Amino acid sequence: IRGCNGLYDYLQGVQAYLAPPIFVVFFFGVFMKRLNGKGCLAALIIGFLLGLFRLAVDTPVKLIDDFNYQQGSFFWIINNIFFQYYSLFIFIVCVVVMIVVSYLTERPSYEKISGLTYGTTTTDDREKSRTSWTRADVIFSIILLAVIVVVYMYFTG
Numbered sequence: 001i002r003g004c005n006g007l008y009d010y011l012q013g014v015q016a017y018l019a020p021p022i023f024v025v026f027f028f029g030v031f032m033k034r035l036n037g038k039g040c041l042a043a044l045i046i047g048f049l050l051g052l053f054r055l056a057v058d059t060p061v062k063l064i065d066d067f068n069y070q071q072g073s074f075f076w077i078i079n080n081i082f083f084q085y086y087s088l089f090i091f092i093v094c095v096v097v098m099i100v101v102s103y104l105t106e107r108p109s110y111e112k113i114s115g116l117t118y119g120t121t122t123t124d125d126r127e128k129s130r131t132s133w134t135r136a137d138v139i140f141s142i143i144l145l146a147v148i149v150v151v152y153m154y155f156t157g
Contacts, residue, residue, distance in 0.1 A: 016087035017054050021047025024094040032099075033119040039102030043094040050090045054078065 024047070025040045057078045060067050069076035081089075114120050 017051030020091040021094045033117045035102045039098040042101040043098035047094040
């Protein structure tokens, strides 16, 4: 934390390295019925290792005074990639790994994923979900959305 501009910047970097594989597995898992556990686990492991690698490369530069990698070296290049670009790199790698591994291994059975992905929901599932909504759910959702928009507009100027 000492070498960062503050705790917020440090936490942003850590989150940027560890969150992409989790997002990839959740988001694509909801929308793609062909994905399986092996592909998702492979994406989580690869993404975690890529994030851990970046943290290991960044840490000495931030903690040790006057430490820097030799300019132009592999570690110097990795260390100087903007953290959000590296996060995008982790995201893309995780998507590719998850899809490739899932398609190279067995397809999950329909019974196992029925009702869990958008591709497997039935009309009855959607109807049951909609009938569970109350007027209060809709009103509070609209209020929450309005608060988020107001806060966003306030802080962006």
